[in-house]
Amino acid sequence: MLRSSRPLLAASAAAALLTLAACGGSGAGSSAPADTLRIAGPFEVHSLDPTADGEVFTRLQVSETLVTADLQGELVPGLATSWSTSEDGRTWRFELVEGATFHDGTPLDAEAAVGALERVAAVEASPLSGAPIRALRAEGSTVVVELDEPHPVLPALLTHYSAAVLAPASYDESGQVAEVIGTGPYRVADVELPASVETERFAGYRGEAPEVERVTFQAVGRAEQRALLASSGQADVVFGLEPAGQQRVESSDVADLASSLQPRTIRLKVDAEHPVLGDVRVRRALSLALDREAMAEAVLREGDLAATQLLPPSLEAWQADVEPLVHDQQAAAALLDEAGWVTGPDGTRVRDGEPLSLTLLTYPDRAELPALATAIQAALAEVGVDLEVEVTNSSEVPAGQADGSLEMALIAKHFALVSDPLVDVATVFDPAGSDWGVMGWSDPAVTAAVDDLLAGATGAAAQQARETVARTAQQELPLIPVAWYRMNAAVNDRVEGFTMDPLETTWRLTDLRWGA
């Protein structure tokens, strides 16, 4: 008799538990602790190491860099109050701010900063590793960087999140980052990799204490869920909304959209040594075949994002007075005819019996890329170009370039990974080719112009050099611009003072206030 009642007992216990769980939840889904700012975004945190996933910790203002950038991308003091270079440009001196302490209470000194930066410079993937650094040393409260050759963009490299300065106690005996002990206004309270980070106000911060006491960051992979979090008030700041989600937020009465143009261009990277794409007439024809405005309107829901040149308008200094890229199917067809590609029986153009077939790689990390790729496929089909689209891992782009199998790729790449776009422009137009830039293409005038700028050209000479780069890129189209990029976030009405940093250096949490 006893034995037979066991399943019933278990079942009723489970039912009771579930009822409890459901009751515990009543009304709590949307009410939030008054002092906690809840942030949600698509990015997961895989590592505590600044050279790997450091951006979350600099954005949450836990860790800081020596130099940082303001909303316009101008360099401003971070942990260094001032910096200067020697006459020959080979020695840089960064004066550290006074009174800064790490979250474990130890003071920030030049030795700690040098130790942290040495680790960063040793990691191939960090921008700092590209600088010709001979030695780093501490001199009193100064960090001295000695270079093999002048490198005027060094302070800009130091704005990158990978160059964040962590306390010596952050590293375990094998040199791995075991804990993020930074110097920022917030300290890490709890981390659960890869999905959530909690921070709290750091009492020992050298500057003014921020109003928001606690911050939680939650990685949410699905855009639909993020939109629901924003529109139901379950998160205060939600990054990365898709067009449908944006509409949802716009029609909700708890949150508003904030956005800013990013210095990022969605573009086609083409192999300029390819038997077909090596012909500049073909590249121009592909460009003319694209109805960028319609694509931007349909996919990005904003026609104004259609790119008219490679460097986006937010990089004012790089805007050149060039003919904007236009959509002209007839001109495209004429150029293809001229290049010897004639329309075949099935509509696809042929030359010497070979059809005009190309393969385009793209990746799903940014939701709009596959959608744009299919739009491009349709546009090119109209002028007789057969395009196969392959959606794959983003790393296939550099890998395909390395083994020579890459024909075209649709990519969305930042022009200001560090605050000075010159660093990225120089990489993009590297005559030896670059993984996220040109492929099999170089131009002596562009190379000379970039070298001038890297060597520190200023004023009219610099303007001239920048124009040369922009103009040549527009004529030769080694990269075919498709659209510019707008970054958005939904911000709950209870939060005031939110500004979107186009460079995403930080999320400017210290500026936030609680609304009435």
Place this chain on the structure above:
Amino acid sequence: MSGAAVRAVLARRALQAAGVAVLVSVLCFLVVRRLPGDAAYRIAAGRYGYDLVDAEAAEAVSTELGLDRPAWQQLGSWLLDLVQLDLGRSLVTSRPVLEEVGYYLLGTLQLAAVALVLAVVLGAAAGVLAARRPGGLVDRVTTTYVASVRAVPPFLLGLLLVLVLSAQLGLLPAVGHGDARSIVLPALTLGLGLSGLVARVTRDAVVEVQRSEHVQFARTKGLPERWVLLRHVVRNAAVVLVPYLGVQAVVLVEGVVVVESLFSWQGLGHALVHAVFWRDVPVLQATALVLALLVVAVNTLVDLAVLWLDPRPRRSEVLT
């Protein structure tokens, strides 16, 4: 159940576990090698984020991890470590694999357990009720319920639940992990879907057992209906239901990928997808290993449970 029978089950399953471990490890390794794309680039993308991946970074990764070693050497060192129960470190996060997979396993087990309990409570209750009068109103309502929860894919069901219970009513958080309330929606999504099948299997098993001679006899000897149901019907139906639930539990553990990603729930499905995407071979091998061993473990539990539940005498006892 006799000790010998239990020992036989355990011995058979332990042998199976060892075989599965080696087979799964080798298969995983081979499959990853056959995947298109360069592993070093994938790993670098996972580590540094794709804005920073270039040929140099990939080269550095390849040198550091010895990816240029011959395949047999890489496989050999993994198997050697496996024998010593050392699962190594993740290629992407550099954290110990054991720690990482353990964390994800816990997440998945929690989710699967709550979902299974929900499915059994809802499904078995509906099944037993429906079986009391086959073809009656309750039975027909249950059939409709079964059809509708089976017809809606988990992704849609999950979103519907979020819309109603979280966005509209504000009862539960839409996403998250850790907080006790955040498990309810993902578990409900899985549990509801599964409860339909449980209801169907329970109903049919109960109907069949009710028609059997021993139940007729129990009734004839004047046992109250409640005790007939509990002692004879439920227990005998459970012999059918438990192995079925075992299979479902395995499907549940392996099939939670969509639900985990929808609710940002940290589980094995999530780990597996990321490990494949980034060619994190140690994590992939360990995850697949854990999943395979889980199948063996669930089957062992089912065997033991059936041994305990099944009222029919064991073969050995009949013979002696």
